[in-house]
Amino acid sequence: MNNINIEEFIVLLVEDEADHQEMIRRNLSLPNDQQLKIVDDGEDALSYLFREGDYANPEISPTPSLILLDINLIRVNGTEVLKILKCSDEAKALDLHKIPVVIVTTSSTDKDKIEAYDNYVNSYLLKPGEAEDWKKLVKEIQQYWMGFNLSTSHNV
Amino acid sequence: MLSNHRDDIPNLSDAEALSFLYQIAGVGLIVWNLKQESLSISPNIWDLFGFRADPEEYHDVNFWQGIIHVDDWTNVNQAISDIKLRKTLSKEIVFRIKKSEDDFLWILARVHNVEYNQNTTFKIVASLIEVDRLNSDHVEAKLHWDRYRNLINSSPIGVFVTLRENPKTIIYTNDTLAEILGVDDIENEDSKILEKRYILRDHDFTQFILETDKKRMLALLNDKYLNDTSVKELKMITQDSKILDVEVKIIVSDWEEKEAIYFFIQDVTQRKLERDQLAMANEDLERFTYSVSHDLKTPLTTIRSFLGELQKESRERNSELFIEDLNRITRAAGRLEKLVAGLLELSRIGRFHTEKETVSLENVVSKQLESLSEMVKNSNAAIIVGKLPTIKAVRVRMHQLMQNLIQNAVKFMGDEKKPTVEIGSIKKNDMYIVFVRDNGIGIEDNHKERIFEVFSRLNPKIDGTGVGLAEAKRIVETHDANLWVEESPPRSWNPKGKGSTFCISFPESSIINWR
Structure with missing residues (x-):
């Protein structure tokens, strides 16, 4: 495993279901609770990433090392967030397109999968139905994306 | 008896002799003096063909134009023009003339260019004979052609024909095309034209192609594409500016010995509309099932996931978290119930209580x-x-x-x-x-x-x-x-x-x- 500084690792979770937020929160083991940032809509996710409105202060909205993104969100859905993040000039100007995005969704339709990969998603995962599987899934995410995987922001 | 007759012969005038000749031969004669635009008709012609109109009219060129069957105009005019231009000295044509409103007579005419005196008199002489008597191949061919036209005419597919040398000008259409293009109830000042299929004759067909498709349509008439008989989709515009979706098939064949282009037009506007509506309904259904399955899955995922947590918490005797998670499950179950009830109610609208x-x-x-x-x-x-x-x-x-x-x-x-x-x-x-x-x-x-x-x-x-x-x-x-x-x-x-x-x-x- 790479020697990534886990203390500085920030995860942005974009999820509208409080229960699913809770499932991920419980299974993620980060040194500090403040390392997991949660927003419940795509619009808020974009405000967070572009530091608009309530998220203007970088202390409150540090640039994440990983984004966990649901697709079915209330106002702006995950696919739209992904598209803006990976493809827009605005996002590229801020280097936001380099942040790994992992979709975690209940949707397994071709349309959602194709759209996600068309917009350069880094990984596409299905929400499990069992508590045990949640535990496994979140552990795997942590091990892979915060352990083995090197992204541009990591200094080893 | 015989001797009596013989006695009479020398007393006949030229005109009388000629008249007898016509009658015995069963041939009518028309002499058309082109210089004076006048016609002389052999007097037996109305007996022969049973015309009931005022004999005075027979001397008028327009009258003849009027009683010739419209489908035969091209033929007759062509023959006369060929004779006039001295392309040929004589020509044989078969055509129909109108006896009454719906009764036509098949006539075989032999047309000759007779120049008695060059530059002063120029005449066309036509001998007319009813062709049934001859039982000729001409009639067979004509009848065959007629049956074929009737068949085309009753087809649900619109047809029009143009000549290769002048590919935009309609020389023939069937009734269906006139109906499709909405020209079937147009009043025509030319009262001779009663049937729908003659209304569009000599019109430029491209006026019925939607502006945006004209170029594409004309390209199809290019030699390169003419052999392509696949069905193309096209937008047409009717006389009353309705836009139609049509399928068109183009075939090259001949028309009275000339190379012609046949266009077969099927109006698919309604079909396309229904297809679009169906596609829209399917899209709606797809969106509906997508959101239903997603929204039902979400609380179910919560219930199942937190049931696992409950087991763990009961083993660990963590009663605080146990109660919290139990509440999560209860809320999710309540939500699921509401969603199902809502769906059920939605499905009842339009099925129950429909009395207005x-x-x-x-x-x-x-x-x-x-x-x-x-x-x-x-x-x-x-x-x-x-x-x-x-x-x-x-x-x-x-x-x-x-x-x-x-x-x-x-x-x-x-x-x-x-x-x-x-x-x-x-x-x-x-x-x-x-x-x-x-x-x-x-x-x-x-x-x-x-x-x-x-x-x-x-x-x-x-x-x-x-x-x-x-x-x-x-x-x-x-x-x-x-x-x-x-x-x-x-x-x-x-x-x-x-x-x-x-x-x-x-x-x-x-x-x-x-x-």
Whole structure:
């Protein structure tokens, strides 16, 4: 495993279901609770990433090392967030397109999968139905994306 | 007997002798003096062919043009022109002339160019004989052609023909094409033309091709593509400016010994419309199943996941977390139940309670405000009720509709200090509109259609299943009415014009009393 500084690792979770937020929160083991940032809509996710409105202060909205993104969100859905993040000039100007995005969704339709990969998603995962599987899934995410995987922001 | 006759012969004048000759031979004669534009007709011609018209007319060139069957004009004119231009000295043609309105006679004519005296007299002489007598191949061929034309004419496919040398000008169409293009009831000043299929003769067919498709159509007439007999899609425009979707097939064949282009036109407007509607219905269904399966799955995932947590917590005797998770499961189960109930109700609209009766919307609204009084009171909202019409509708659905719209208005007030809901009606641009407007948080433009989809919710903080507006939409649809949302206009209670106005436009036929 790479020697990534886990203390500085920030995860942005974009999820509208409080229960699913809770499932991920419980299974993620980060040194500090403040390392997991949660927003419940795509619009808020974009405000967070572009530091608009309530998220203007970088202390409150540090640039994440990983984004966990649901697709079915209330106002702006995950696919739209992904598209803006990976493809827009605005996002590229801020280097936001380099942040790994992992979709975690209940949707397994071709349309959602194709759209996600068309917009350069880094990984596409299905929400499990069992508590045990949640535990496994979140552990795997942590091990892979915060352990083995090197992204541009990591200094080893 | 014989001797008597012989005695008479020398006394005959030239004219008399000629007249006898015509009669014995059964041949009529027409001499056309081109210099004077006059016709001389052998006197036996009306006996021969049984014309009933005024014999005076026979001397008029136009009369002959008028009684020749329209389908044979080309032939006859061609022959006469060939003779005139001395391309040939004589020609044999078969054509039909009109005996009465629907009775035609087949005639074989031998046309000759006779120049008695060059430059002064120039005559065309035609000998006419009824061809049935000859039982010639000409007749067989003509009859065959006629049957073939009848067949084309009764085909549901529109047909027109142009000549290769002049590919835009129609030389033949069938009745169906005239019907498709809406030219079948046009009054034609030329009263000779009675049948639909002659109306378009000599017209440029490209006038019936939609401007945007003209270039493409003309390209198809290019030598390169003419052998391509595949069916093409095209937009045409009728005489009364209706736009049609047609399928066209182009074939090169001959027409009276000339190379011609045949166009077969099938009107697929209706089929295309139905196909589009079906595609739209399928899309709706797809969106519906997508959101249903997603929204039902979400609480189910919660229930199953937290059941696992409960097991763990009961083993660890963590009663605090146990209770918290139990509550999560209970909430998710309650939500699931609501979603299923909403779906069930949605599926019942249009299936149960379909009897329409006279419904006073004023009564409906006042009853709904009564039953919603608790909610309205808690929201502090002021309600203004204007005039409302009496309409023909399904009573229970109108109750549901007004309940949903009022609830929706009251629910999304945000932090408005003086929340107000106005229910009223307005007649605008011939539309009978009933509206429910508020000064609440409003709806962004890009969500104005999505909000009517089942389970769609725009605000996670406000409780709801996302069925209410889908239900309202469905009710309105089953009443052949329309439902949409627009921004609220400024009012004394809403000077900034904030919030949403939900509008229902009822069909005129359902209005009993508009007030």
